[in-house]
Amino acid sequence: MAKVFDAAEVAKHNTPESCWVILYGDVYDVTEFLPEHPGGSKIILKLAGRDATEEFDPIHPSGTLTEGLDPSCKLGRVDPATLVAPAVEEASAKREQEGPVDVQTLLNLDEFEEVATKKISQKAWAYYYSASDDLFSKSFNNQVYRQILLRPRVFVDCTNCDISTTILGHKVGLPLFVAPAAMARLAHPDGEHGIAQGISSFGALQIISNNASQKPEEIVANSAPGQIFGWQIYVQNERAKSIAMLKRINKLPNIKFIVLTLDAPVPGKREHDERVGSLGRGLDAISDGTGEKRESKGGVGKTLFFGTATDLTWKTTLGWLKEHTDLPIVLKGVQTHEDAYLAMQYAPHLKAIILSNHGGRALDTAPPAVHTLLEIRKYCPEVFSRIEVWVDGGIKRGTDVVKALCLGAKAVGVGRAALFGLGAGGKEGVERTFEILQGEIETCMRLLGVDKVSDLGPKYINSRAVERDIYDGHAGLEKVGLWVGAKL
Structure with missing residues (x-):
């Protein structure tokens, strides 16, 4: 006993x-x-x-x-x-009194964020909402889409509209995917599995976070026929831990590729997250075993980065990764045309890149994905024909998705939107979030006079106001071939 x-x-x-x-x-x-x-x-x-x-x-x-x-x-x-019953926070008690919200009454992603903010814990909100320093990159990620104007064509039959496409050769129902979004069970008990279930009817892709709050086996369980996933890796200082995880991922047939995240080798300074604190908020200073008393600092974000390797390089890491998986590689966090060009050298094993500044959570004032898309178009457009280019960050409307596709993106990711959808209404909230975005994408394409994704292109947008702000220096590509060896 x-x-x-x-x-x-x-x-x-x-x-x-x-x-x-x-x-x-x-x-x-x-x-x-x-x-x-x-x-x-x-x-x-x-x-x-x-x-x-x-x-x-x-x-x-x-x-x-x-x-x-x-x-x-x-x-x-x-x-x-x-046991002493924990004190119930005033905000938590208020959430209980308000009860559930009918997510079908919500009409846009801002409304989902507003509802989720009231329902989830302060710690969860701070982790999801937070971004680095002054939150400039986070805000600008979305604002830059407002600077791009659409150029609709008229007298075009818009009866039919097919927004399906392919990602790495796999058929998906729409060019929208869930970017790696960690700690989903902070928002709702359904967690990452709830996100997977919520997007399943759309034939959408989900990239599972390395820091998911559920096991990958649990997340992909009972997925819809043909539903596909990717898995994000943060390489650990203890490489054996990453190798062990890759062995598990290699055994899951629903996971079709590995996403190596590069834009956050160290965590950014996320003040909202740090202000709330990671755990045990309000406790006294503690000893960490060194004899020194230290106040608890850092939020959930910094906690998750513990043990993450900072020594990754083009020359060593991709070769190491190939030794431990045959799955295609996608690089996440490319923010310049030079790195996009370097990535292209590692095709065909490297299949795609994700233009991302980590949702503004790493380096503040880093460029939005739209700027990097335009840089690639200007300096090395051949990248688009060699590897797929995906983007994430700042997506609030279906028009944002369409504009990115017009600039050459193959797929567009949302992270916070999935988490706030989950927080507002569980898997049903995620489903409603994707229903809204799907409808907005279809409406935008019909009003542009385009009936399928593959026909979208630069002629349907005016990006002149953004082009004047992109990098205008030396291309820096001449000597790339002398020192890059794509021995994959």
Whole structure:
């Protein structure tokens, strides 16, 4: 029979030398695990001696405890009568009173964000909403689309409109995909699997985040026939961890490619996220085992970057990745025409690039994807014929999607939109989000006089106001071939 502990006894074990936590009613001794925790020891120490279930559950896939801890770490059960009920935040109580929202009454992505902001926790909102420094890149990602005007043609039969396309040779129902969006269960218990279910009827693609709150096996479970996924990798300092994960991904037939993210080797300064704090907000300063008392700093974003490798290079990383997977590679985070041109050298194993500034969450004032699209068109347009070019960041309307396609993008990604859709209404909220965007894309194409995606092109837009702001320096491509060896 399992030993039963009084909560007061557990509370005594709150130091690096003896660290216990309560999870799902069980008491665990995690002292030996502290230096091995992927997010660092300080995160656990903030919750030492307490019931950590509420903090642990939304951000850890099922099975994390059994996979990460030796069975001997489970000491017994806690007497529930001795637990102190957590204080209910005023905002949380208000959310409970307001009840569910009929997502069918929501008409655009801004309304979804407004509803989700009221429903999800402050920590979840801060993580999703936050961006680097002054949030300039985050805002400009969307504003730049307003600077591009559409050029509709009239007297064109617009009875039919087919927005289906192909991505890496796979048929998809629309040129819209879910970009890697981490920690979805902070928004709703449906998590990333709920996003997958919400977009399934559209034949849409989802890229699973390396930092998903559910296992990839759980996310792709019960997916619709023909539904495809990609998987994002942040290469770890401990390469063995990345290799082990790639082995799992290689066994999942629904996952068709690997996305190597490059635009955030270190986390940006996301002040909204840091202000709320990652875990245990309001706790006193803690010791991290070095003898020095330190205030808890950093939000969820910084926590997730713990252990991420910063030594990736063109010469070494792509070759290493090819050793461990035969899946096609997509590079995410390209922000200049030079890097797009370099990526092209690694075709055919490298199949696509995603022009992205990480949703404005990495380097503030980095260029929006639209600028990089125009740079590529100006300096090295051959990239579009050698590899697929996708974009993400700032998408709020179907017209934004169409404008990106006109500039040469093969597919367009949304991240926050999926998370806010999930937060507003679970998988039904995600479905409604994609229904809105699908309708707006179709309406835009019909009003332009275009009946299929492949016919979209620069003649349907006026991007002159944006072109004057793109990079206008030296192309810098002459010596690329002398030092790049595409030995894949």
